[in-house]
Amino acid sequence: MREYLNQIIAIVRKDFLTEMKTRELFSSMFVFAVLVIIIFIFTVDLSITRSNEVGPGVMWVAIFFSGAIGLNRSFMLEKENGCMQGLLLTPADRTAIYFGKLISNLGFLTLMEAFILPVFMVFFNIDLLPHFFPLLLVIFLGTLGFCAIGTLLASLAANLKTRDIMLPILLYPLMVPIAIASVRMTGKILAGEPLSEMLNWMGLVLCFDIIFIGTAVMTIDHILEE
């Protein structure tokens, strides 16, 4: 078990070390998310629509779109110089590789969200601070589901020539339940409703998080082999 955890930590450490040296992943994700928010700001007339009605949708679109860039890049790193081959030749369990990459992706996306939320607050003129902790929980659950299935699909798409196109095509339809639930919950939180009012939505997201992680654990072996 200790060796298993050490392998997961080694992958996470390696990914963060690479990112600290290159700063490619975070910067591209952040710039893309800001661009999505700016585009929506110019296309949605906020004098007609209330910010906290349209805002949650825009926020999650920015997170999911920029997240897909991160997922693609994360496995590109492993394809460069055949590093995935090297990883697969080690005695590490394939699920350790999956969890290592999942935690890295979750870490990068959470970091990006920490920077994008203030931008969102400014552009949409919404004060998120009174709803900070419930929002944090909702964002974490949504992001976890996105990364859980995204990491699995990115590992699958990494072997395809059309990986840049294939990942969003495979990922976004599967993300629909989590996207709907996350947007609804964020909207309710911004409207001042307590978390107890949205337990159904939260349960739905949690169920999908578990299903996605379970699916990944069961299939990652076959996906990473040939």
Added chain:
Amino acid sequence: MTLSPSSTVEPAIEVKNICKSFGFRRAVSNLSFEVQRGEFLTIFGANGAGKTTLLNILSGRTRPSSGTAKVAGFDVTEANPKMRKEIGVISHATCLYPDLSPLENLEFYAKMYGLDRPEECAEKAVEGAGLKKRRHDPVRTFSRGMLQRLTIARATLHQPSILFLDEPFTGLDPLASGALKDYLRSLHTDQRTLLMTTHDISCGLEMGDHIAVQIDGRFALMEPNNGLDPVAFESRYMNLITGGKEG
């Protein structure tokens, strides 16, 4: 085909009737052979003869379409982590992260192999590869020879008993090539089993104590190397791969 007289000790590599097809094309065709522990087998063959596919099967990276293969006593199709601890692979890809330094790369692999004191192991391996002065530089700034030395250090970090080498001399200058030969000799004298594919006849004959020629997925020749003459062997080899149309 067996390289040495059969012994009671289990062979390091045991291949029985393995085939591998990609669509209609057969890369490995009904291949059977054994390599005893401590032997060095060199496999020659033209491009597309199936050498890399054979190495991929033996290292557990590709499943054979049929047949069985055992490496260090483990079935290669079972993806046994214990087997992966016993083998080292040097392929066309370096498997090194270009933005990380040699130390960071090897420390990462040491952790993935579950070695004790990974930092120390990485430090020692970098020193052994003669890259101590550049141990903190990103790997992407390295020359081909330096990369190859580091690749070997990565592949042998966990002290594997069997080493697969896929054309390890490609792109190396004579100096780097000589250093690599010396290193491989030292590994061989350590009683490791080595299986190397190469196009370089003189190099392959110099290194291997057994040789094989792979053509269209089969071994057209497999024999002990009792001081084979490179010139005579090259003409035989050319005859084999051209089907007697040359010379």
